[in-house]
Amino acid sequence: MRFVDEFRDAKLVKVVLAEIQRIVTRPWTIMEICGGQTHAILHYGLDELLPTQIELVHGPGCPVCVTSLELIDKALAIASQPNVIFCSFGDMLRVPGSSQDLFSIRAAGGQVRVVYSPLDAVKIAQHNPEKEVVFFAIGFETTAPANAASVLQAQALGLKNFSVLVSQVRVPPAMHAILGAPQNRVQGFLAAGHVCSIMGYWEYPPIAEQYRVPIVVTGFEPLDLVNGILMAVRQLEAGTHNVENAYSRVVTKAGNVPAQAMLKRVFTGCDRNWRGIGTIQDSGLRLSEEFLLFDAEKRFSVEHIQTQESEICISGIILQGLKKPFECPAFGTLCRPEKPLGATMVSSEGACAAYYRYKQPMDRT
Amino acid sequence: MCLGVPGKIVEFIEGGPLRMCKVDFGGVFREACIDTLPEAKIGDYTIIHAGFALTLLSEQEAMESLAALRELADLEAEMFPEEK
Amino acid sequence: MTDSQFPPSFEGPTCSLPLPHGEQVVMGHGSGGRLTSDLIQRVFLPAFANPALLAGNDFASLNLPEAGNLVGALAISTDSHIITPLFFPGGDIGRLAVCGTVNDISMSGANPLYLTAGFILEEGLAIDILQKVAVSMQAAAVEAGITIIAGDTKVVEHGKGDGLFITTTGIGWIPPNRQIGGQMAQPGDVVLISGTLGDHGIAVLAARGELGFETAIHSDTAPLNHLIQAVLEVAPNTHVLRDPTRGGLATTLNEIAHQSQVSIWLEETKIPVKPAVHAACEMLGFDPLYIANEGKVIVILPAAEADAALLAMRNLPYGLDAAQIGEVKADSPGRVLLKTPIGGTRILDVLAGEILPRIC
Numbered sequence: 001m002r003f004v005d006e007f008r009d010a011k012l013v014k015v016v017l018a019e020i021q022r023i024v025t026r027p028w029t030i031m032e033i034c035g036g037q038t039h040a041i042l043h044y045g046l047d048e049l050l051p052t053q054i055e056l057v058h059g060p061g062c063p064v065c066v067t068s069l070e071l072i073d074k075a076l077a078i079a080s081q082p083n084v085i086f087c088s089f090g091d092m093l094r095v096p097g098s099s100q101d102l103f104s105i106r107a108a109g110g111q112v113r114v115v116y117s118p119l120d121a122v123k124i125a126q127h128n129p130e131k132e133v134v135f136f137a138i139g140f141e142t143t144a145p146a147n148a149a150s151v152l153q154a155q156a157l158g159l160k161n162f163s164v165l166v167s168q169v170r171v172p173p174a175m176h177a178i179l180g181a182p183q184n185r186v187q188g189f190l191a192a193g194h195v196c197s198i199m200g201y202w203e204y205p206p207i208a209e210q211y212r213v214p215i216v217v218t219g220f221e222p223l224d225l226v227n228g229i230l231m232a233v234r235q236l237e238a239g240t241h242n243v244e245n246a247y248s249r250v251v252t253k254a255g256n257v258p259a260q261a262m263l264k265r266v267f268t269g270c271d272r273n274w275r276g277i278g279t280i281q282d283s284g285l286r287l288s289e290e291f292l293l294f295d296a297e298k299r300f301s302v303e304h305i306q307t308q309e310s311e312i313c314i315s316g317i318i319l320q321g322l323k324k325p326f327e328c329p330a331f332g333t334l335c336r337p338e339k340p341l342g343a344t345m346v347s348s349e350g351a352c353a354a355y356y357r358y359k360q361p362m363d364r365t
Numbered sequence: 366m367c368l369g370v371p372g373k374i375v376e377f378i379e380g381g382p383l384r385m386c387k388v389d390f391g392g393v394f395r396e397a398c399i400d401t402l403p404e405a406k407i408g409d410y411t412i413i414h415a416g417f418a419l420t421l422l423s424e425q426e427a428m429e430s431l432a433a434l435r436e437l438a439d440l441e442a443e444m445f446p447e448e449k
Numbered sequence: 450m451t452d453s454q455f456p457p458s459f460e461g462p463t464c465s466l467p468l469p470h471g472e473q474v475v476m477g478h479g480s481g482g483r484l485t486s487d488l489i490q491r492v493f494l495p496a497f498a499n500p501a502l503l504a505g506n507d508f509a510s511l512n513l514p515e516a517g518n519l520v521g522a523l524a525i526s527t528d529s530h531i532i533t534p535l536f537f538p539g540g541d542i543g544r545l546a547v548c549g550t551v552n553d554i555s556m557s558g559a560n561p562l563y564l565t566a567g568f569i570l571e572e573g574l575a576i577d578i579l580q581k582v583a584v585s586m587q588a589a590a591v592e593a594g595i596t597i598i599a600g601d602t603k604v605v606e607h608g609k610g611d612g613l614f615i616t617t618t619g620i621g622w623i624p625p626n627r628q629i630g631g632q633m634a635q636p637g638d639v640v641l642i643s644g645t646l647g648d649h650g651i652a653v654l655a656a657r658g659e660l661g662f663e664t665a666i667h668s669d670t671a672p673l674n675h676l677i678q679a680v681l682e683v684a685p686n687t688h689v690l691r692d693p694t695r696g697g698l699a700t701t702l703n704e705i706a707h708q709s710q711v712s713i714w715l716e717e718t719k720i721p722v723k724p725a726v727h728a729a730c731e732m733l734g735f736d737p738l739y740i741a742n743e744g745k746v747i748v749i750l751p752a753a754e755a756d757a758a759l760l761a762m763r764n765l766p767y768g769l770d771a772a773q774i775g776e777v778k779a780d781s782p783g784r785v786l787l788k789t790p791i792g793g794t795r796i797l798d799v800l801a802g803e804i805l806p807r808i809c
Binding site (some may be wrong): 010014046098337356358 | 641659661804808
Binding site (some may be wrong): 003004006007011015016018019029034035036039089107116117118119139140142143144145149153156157193194195197198217220223248249250251255256259262297301342343360 | 367368369370371373382383389391395397398400401402403410412414415416417419420422423424425426427429430431434435437438445446
């Protein structure tokens, strides 16, 4: 595949790894805050090829993992209703609520459909006018425009049977929460390449300045990842804290301005509860006034949801990079991908699931 | 959070309220929303995520990035030949 | 919250994980991975326990009665076939049924001889669809050189059958002194695959239309008995033959690694995948190593016989892309590991539930 295979060049990856090894003089802790990057690092076995002085920590970059338990329970309540077709990205189906997941709703007879795109959910609404079609609109800023487009499409088509259950989250407030925490160990950041393709990286210089942390916008192929890490390490060794772009073929400083305008129109900022972490102010998006009639929370009466989180699950601590999955007593025993206690064991790039799939006891160090 | 894959725009699809196009990922074709990229042309490469085109891909930046890394490779080969 | 009055809906890529207490059959029990194996261990093996079943292969090998001067062993296998849509590029449920069982029998090193076929038809199924399926089954049978000798038909009410289900049982004859099975892999053996991975799963997914992508990829559904006989002729000491169907290459190799108590090490750069399958997997976030194949065989054999086996496969239409992809070692028994293109290592575990497209 063009623009993919070139950035998987094994020879060039080795060259960059050698350069990192040559310039590193002391331990550094670098965080990536994108589930897609976590997945790629473990899929290629990249972390074990890095010099031992580099510790890669996985942040809360998985929108599946951080969707609040309350919202999951609301999703389950809506999906159980008889006249509803509940549409979702595949990632969400296995996430456990307080007592069920979307699979068990489907096993009991609920109509739950996996879609690749929110626009496919709009098509389902068009083809099923007698049903209520609800789309579970999760994601960071990368997915927000697609979710916004689905609402705009539904509005333009005059659909009365389409609504969205919104669980949008934003990256910069999460970075503030992590870097501002007293026990923070993160010294450098790899910024999420596709989030930045939409938002640009104009939001990051104040963060880099405030916390004196270099931030490198990084892509997803092995060469992108090691190159991003190299640029971060160069800055760390030099003691600088600038924002750099290692994914320039996709990301510009301004980002996709029409997409940002689309987001401003369809969404507005709000506080969000991040599962396992807590409420982060102004860290989410909800539908704006103009589009509130598409809000599934308003359309269906799903108030008064009592949530029950597993007492053993420490995914919040893992999401902040403070512990590794194998440091959780339930990891691999009580908590496994087939029987997850929390969201990080479910999503394919949730830190716990990734460690379980790709790393086993003999590799844990 | 960002499974985005490069694909080539091969056709524009008329008729809906939002601008759509057909993308070729290399023998696999899918439609995607191109509404936020008014400058997109047939033959351009774009990153597709959840059926939505995020940005256009800059071929020039891609070439320059690779060239810079190849220079690093040459430099390394010169300075540290024993590592080959 | 759960209302059992409305009918179940199975739209969308079928996939499920069990309820936390695991008491209901869910779709994931049919995925071929860990859930399926749990169900077999919990329900079928205790009820039907016998040495043939406990060996854990896709076929049973049974000695012929001495009184009749018969030698060798019988291979018997049975399988049920459920697929939507019934017709897809490269095949249909009928071809799938015949080839699936011919292949399972052939994995013992047997010559497949006879097949039986049971049909469950849904009320309302068009007769000409059934005719097309029957014609396709006969064509596959002729290609494989076997005869369909017995059958049965039942009809269920409209809404209870998904169109058509087929169950096939196959019988073959294993020549004497042939010992092939999942428990036979040895350290030092080499792992071969007869061709490209993921074609069937991606072709069927495209045909179902729910994920909205188009591709020219065809299912690889094919009878492999001739190819396997050609391999065994030049590589008589072959230890393991198995087709990577549900759960893909990774799940199947895990089964073998576990049965033989060895580790299997693969090199990702050597594993053949068609570019369009690769592109579809990239777009959806799938790993081709977990996608079903219906016309491929894994051959595990002593290193000395590998080149001859590869040559034999590459000379046949269903083995053109045959490749050597890995080796068997003694350490870490039960594990399958993969060396990535950049030189890292990752563990290939069994497929947990079912493969879902992802956005992350």
